[in-house]
Amino acid sequence: MTGTILHIDASGTTDASVSRAATAQLLADLAPTRVIRRDLATTPLPQVDDTWIKARLVPEADRTDVEAASLTLSDELIAELQEADTIIIGMPMYNFGMPASLKAWIDLVARPGVTFRYTENGPIGLLDGKRAVVAVASGGVPVDSSLDFATPHLRQVLRFIGIDDITVHVAKELVAEAA
Template identity: 50%
Template sequence: MTTLRIDASARHDDSISRKLTDRITRRLGGDVIHRDLAKTSPPLLTEGMIGSYFTPPADRTAEQKALIGASDAIVAELQKADTIVIGMPIYNFGVPAALKAWADLAARVGVTFQYSADGPKGLLEGKRAIIAVASGGTESGSEIDWATPWLTFFLGFIGITDVKVITADQLNVEAETKIEAAYSDIDTLAA
């Protein structure tokens, strides 16, 4: 089994979402591909990238291939992984900018999703995702949590509909209790 671990927290040593993804990947075992978005932030989507995506692969210039190299690497990791573990802190009611940039590069028409007469269809079916959410004040699933529903929807859009959310939310209020509850959820995960 291969797990893709994505950490989006700008914090390292004191990051609760990273502690959760550590525990999840240890629980799951197997091979782990680690993408740390704080260490290497994905490039922002550009007009040149979009043009390269819509150029048939055989017709892409060396410059176009270089422009979408980061996207190709992100897509390859997703395709290889059986399970995707995403550590997502909630910053200002949303996802960290680097996680949004990652998603922009992961969404590739004809590669990770396609359009049909019935609407969009995700092409990364048969995978599962575990989202480890950490927040200081935002309650996960509340009316002010736009991050968790967005990420869950995005994963479904690219075909990953088996999604489990583990939360350590409202850490500014009751950190110890929330972290222990998240650890208990992790300890029940099937490998």
């Protein structure tokens, strides 16, 4: 049994999605005590904008109401990450990269001073002790091939925010094993 899992699905396909089927299988296999669900297709996230970009650098005590409000969703997404022991991500590959919905999530959770900090020796991730399990679905580009820009990008971002325990699965293989 696993503690708290943050379950993220990014596929725009909701009925016949291989990545969704794979994350459902991972969730069943891990048998968590608690699941935080984040469906990036059915509940889209906004893109970062000028207000958000500036507000994230303002110390919390000095933020205006507008700046604080612009960070509310980002704070919520980060709280979900902080609560989770394991993050399960279903990531389809679209045009050699990740879906825009997943990129929007990344942009909102990668926050200086909150999920990472800069030091004289470079950045340090602040989400230690967590693991990520990723199910990658691709219609034709092999996972981790030279044409897969999604998987290396996601690994880099997860490591950047402090999640070093990362397992990547080919989604169709997980689904086939479960059948």
